[in-house]
Amino acid sequence: MLLYGRTNFEQQCDLFPGNSLAEVKISAPVTIPCSEHPISQAHIDQNALKVLSRLNEAGFDSYLVGGCVRDLLLGREPKDFDVATDAKPEEVRRLFRRARLIGRRFRLAHVRFGREIIEVATFRGMPKPVSAGPRQTVEGRILQDNVFGSQGEDAIRRDFTVNALYYDIRDHSVIDYVGGIDDLSRGLLRVIGDPEVRYREDPVRLLRALRFAAKLGFKIEPATAAPIRELGRLLLGVPPARMFEEVIKLFHGGCALQTYELLRHYRLFEYLFPLTEEALAIERDGYPLTLVPNALANTDSRVQADKPVTPAFLFAALLWEPLCRQLETHMARGHTRHEAVQTATTSVLTQQSQRIAIPRRFSAVVREIWMLQSRFNRRTGKQPFRLLEHRRFRAAYDFLLLRIEVGEERSDLGDWWTRFQAVEEPERRSMVRKLSAGRKRVRKRQRV
Ligand code: ATP
Ligand code: MG
Numbered sequence: 001m002l003l004y005g006r007t008n009f010e011q012q013c014d015l016f017p018g019n020s021l022a023e024v025k026i027s028a029p030v031t032i033p034c035s036e037h038p039i040s041q042a043h044i045d046q047n048a049l050k051v052l053s054r055l056n057e058a059g060f061d062s063y064l065v066g067g068c069v070r071d072l073l074l075g076r077e078p079k080d081f082d083v084a085t086d087a088k089p090e091e092v093r094r095l096f097r098r099a100r101l102i103g104r105r106f107r108l109a110h111v112r113f114g115r116e117i118i119e120v121a122t123f124r125g126m127p128k129p130v131s132a133g134p135r136q137t138v139e140g141r142i143l144q145d146n147v148f149g150s151q152g153e154d155a156i157r158r159d160f161t162v163n164a165l166y167y168d169i170r171d172h173s174v175i176d177y178v179g180g181i182d183d184l185s186r187g188l189l190r191v192i193g194d195p196e197v198r199y200r201e202d203p204v205r206l207l208r209a210l211r212f213a214a215k216l217g218f219k220i221e222p223a224t225a226a227p228i229r230e231l232g233r234l235l236l237g238v239p240p241a242r243m244f245e246e247v248i249k250l251f252h253g254g255c256a257l258q259t260y261e262l263l264r265h266y267r268l269f270e271y272l273f274p275l276t277e278e279a280l281a282i283e284r285d286g287y288p289l290t291l292v293p294n295a296l297a298n299t300d301s302r303v304q305a306d307k308p309v310t311p312a313f314l315f316a317a318l319l320w321e322p323l324c325r326q327l328e329t330h331m332a333r334g335h336t337r338h339e340a341v342q343t344a345t346t347s348v349l350t351q352q353s354q355r356i357a358i359p360r361r362f363s364a365v366v367r368e369i370w371m372l373q374s375r376f377n378r379r380t381g382k383q384p385f386r387l388l389e390h391r392r393f394r395a396a397y398d399f400l401l402l403r404i405e406v407g408e409e410r411s412d413l414g415d416w417w418t419r420f421q422a423v424e425e426p427e428r429r430s431m432v433r434k435l436s437a438g439r440k441r442v443r444k445r446q447r448v
Pocket of ligand 1: 065066067068079080082157158159160163164202204205
């Protein structure tokens with residue numbers, strides 16, 4: 001699936017090695033016949049079916065694989081449909097007019113159908129022995145080149161057993177090399193192979209473990225869970241651009257609140273948002289001072305209702321507390337509020353971007369959402385009319401409501417703005433007049 005740039009797999013390609021699996025014995029697969037599982041062809045994407053049939057007709061083996069098979073077995077709607085095949089990328093390209101090869105070291109094909117892309121990956125195998133031994137990053141992440149392999153090899157290079165199932169459209173069977181079906185029925189998330197080694201190969205798997213546990217409502221199998229806390233620091237070695245993609249998947253998947261709780265429980269959150277983690281240590285009335293859980297719950301309901309969500313809103317909320325803290329420091333140094341907001345915003349976004357590269361088109365909106373917050377309190381003359389016209393009004397207003405929910409602003413301020421948007425122009429003018437006439441400036445904890 002295309003997110004905000006490169007695809008999942010394209011990114012994994014360079015980070016998806018498997019020398020740790022050299023010792024993992026590939027057992028004969030278990031085949032679950034059509035009559036013993038609930039997948040029906042009717043639930044499979046038409047374009048994915050076309051790709052599979054064409055590959056099979058050309059004499060290749062091809063299967064649905066990964067998250068889509070897992071989700072179909074669970075009776076959920078898959079986000080995207082991935083195909084694994086023994087056809088080489090060039091062979092795939094020749095079969096499909098609309099195929100494009102991507103990836104540097106491990107190439108795979110994207111077959112495009114309008115806006116939809118079906119990702120077709122050739123089975124991946126064990127990397128050839130590297131004469132100089134496995135290359136490692138400073139953090140101990142193992143890097144290797146990728147090679148093509150058999151279906152069994154492909155299965156054991158995947159991350160979790162429930163993500164390594166194949167579906168064959170020829171006889172409608174499910175093929176399982178790693179006990180994925182059992183784990184699926186028991187609601188268990190289990191790493192394939194030695195968890196610690198697999199996490200070291202690709203630390204993003206730490207995040208994926210929590211994401212799937214939250215999304216599927218699965219328990220993390222003890223050996224899979226055991227090293228997570230300890231290895232969190234490996235996330236520091238993941239390129240910030242890949243981290244951005246992962247963070248979006250963590251928080252825009254419909255289970256953000258639960259994922260956040262798991263991230264904090266396993267102490268991974270501090271590697272994603274160190275400034276926020278620091279701010280969370282500060283409590284008010286015995287509770288951490290934060291609107292993050294409310295923001296995430298809000299995002300979850302939007303995702304579940306199929307409403308649009310934007311990374312800008314997410315980052316504005318996740319980084320709000322650090323912003324407020326830095327703002328106070330700058331104000332204490334005698335900066336005007338406007339200067340302080342500018343400086344603190346730049347500083348928070350710059351520090352955060354060392355961990356997670358927030359593309360400019362989103363960070364610019366984060367900045368605007370923050371900058372607009374103080375303007376909600378200025379409700380005289382033309383000011384509220386101008387604010388209403390601002391292209392980020394809606395996002396900033398939603399953010400104001402979040403702040404009100406946690407007691408940062410009075411709820412009558414939110415009510416006023418809700419009504420101001422809803423009524424016609426003459427009534428708006430009268431609202432502003434009334435306010436200017438008998439206005440007592442009562443403010444509660446106004447920070448920006
Ligand atoms: P989602 O529903 O979120 O898309 P998914 O399981 O399909 O979940 P993807 O990121 O789309 O996840 O990846 C597709 C498949 O590729 C996975 O199911 C898994 O088999 C394999 N995979 C992805 N990332 C990794 C990784 N980092 N290490 C090993 N295997 C991976
Ligand atoms: Mg997927």
